[in-house]
Amino acid sequence: MIEALAEYGATNSRIVVLTADVSSSILTTYFAQKFPDRFFNVGIAEAGMVDTAVGLALGGMIPFVNTFAGLFLRATEQIRTCVAYARTNVKLIGGYGGLSDFKDGPTHHSIMDIAVMRAMPNIAVLVPADSIEAKKLVPLMAQYQGPLYMRISRSEMPIVFDDNHKVEIGKGVVVRNGRDITVIANGYMVSRSLEAASLLSSRGIDVRVLNIHTVKPLDISLIRKCAKETGAIVTVEEHSTIGGLGSAVAEALVRGYPVPVEMVGIADTFAETALDYDSLLDRYGMSVEDIVRAVQRALDRKKT
């Protein structure tokens, strides 16, 4: 993702990068080394960084603004007023998404960023499934007219796609076909959902897996089509079950094609510190087994 930003920066001189003293964590140093005149480290000043990016956007640049996803909440009013309402061409990149900064605890986790960003008019919200999808989204984000938030993970995520993967902002991707139920996921949870689908396949359950990398604008027609064709939905996200992907999908379905929906994510609670990422996801309700159980619950409801 970050290498892609540096590569793309070579072809588009309007790209600038801002960071709030997290460039070595989020690896924007790579861009900084190549384009020092277009890189601004503002120190630990997230709110000011967002406003500075707004000014750069007003001046015709395309700012990519980086900090930890959880810390963008510090700049929520700046994002609401100066980015969303003023519809400035600012690209917010939230690193350390979800529980991926497992070792630093809930202060550094980000489990509500999607809910907050999604509630803001005018802002597109992206959660790529792996580094290939993230890289492919970089030029699309730059070409997209208007504000945008992308959440990325701290950790190396399992690779889901190869270089032939086609990405379009606002378009979901069916990553596995199936007829009995659709699992809708994004981020790291796409690969976990694929694991769950394989397990379920051995039990005779044919699971479709849909990657919704764009939570907003949501690919409503594809989601309703999957609901019609498979009759039940499970959403899987590395986020609170309040306000994120699950909520977005449920909103779309209750209005258009209500089918049983089960949600996998973190319940209305903060997590805790852990020694490794996967154990923390497992402990807080996002294990492969949690997905399997949710599928079974949704299928039971579908039958009745």
Next chain:
Amino acid sequence: MVFKKAHSVKLIKELEQIARQLRIDALGMIHCREQGHPGGALSCADIISALYFHHLRIDPDRPEWEARDRFILSKGHACAILYPALARRGYFPIEELKTWGHIGSRLQGHPDRLKTPGVEMTTGCLGHGISIGAGLCLAGRVKGLDYHTYVLVGDGECQAGILWEGVMLAGKYRLSKLITIMDYNKIQLDGRVEDIMPLEPVKKKWESFNWATLEINGHNMEEILDSLDMACRIRDRPTIIVAHTIKGKGVSFMEGKAEWHAKAPNDDEFKQAIEELRKNG
């Protein structure tokens, strides 16, 4: 402070006359809408007149001109003075002023860059202008453009931490094309700035963030013009012009009164206010 006399008496008289007209326009709008912020609009009328009718390098016929100077009204609640300035400068028809605040109007309760021609940035939530202005200066630097960015801040918003993040950043990058004017009218919504959260020593604060500081009487047109020119000549750091002003300036019963921060005059008060402004012209 002492300045050399660089501007003609005629220009100064003209700009003073325009400031008076803007004050009359602003009160008319506030009275008509029965809403608005007269105190902080009247305190910066002279500064707005100097900027829009003399100092700014702008062209209403080319609002997207890349090399234009930018102005950000960080204290967006004073838009009752900005809107008539934009209208009289030719950005939109003067008749449109009376639509202010109505559903469907291009003139919002606070400035909206997407709706109102000539408004460079949406403001209203305080404290944002300096960081945004700094970003505009950085963009100008990357692009090799020589425009200046002017930010008008209120004194109350200097209590916001976000404002100082921008001040620090502008100091770091030595953004000499960022010129901030502080409308130091010493009154905020709830009362006197000094009582609510004192700002003094104001100049030392900005100096310690590596800004050049100028201090003027914000109702003396000659001082306003000279300080703007002087700020443009400073090449190694951003400049703050601390403009001492009077809240509600020009209307005797509003001057220095917190109650006029956000209150519309009734018919009698409006009549008296306009008479005073006309008489003193």
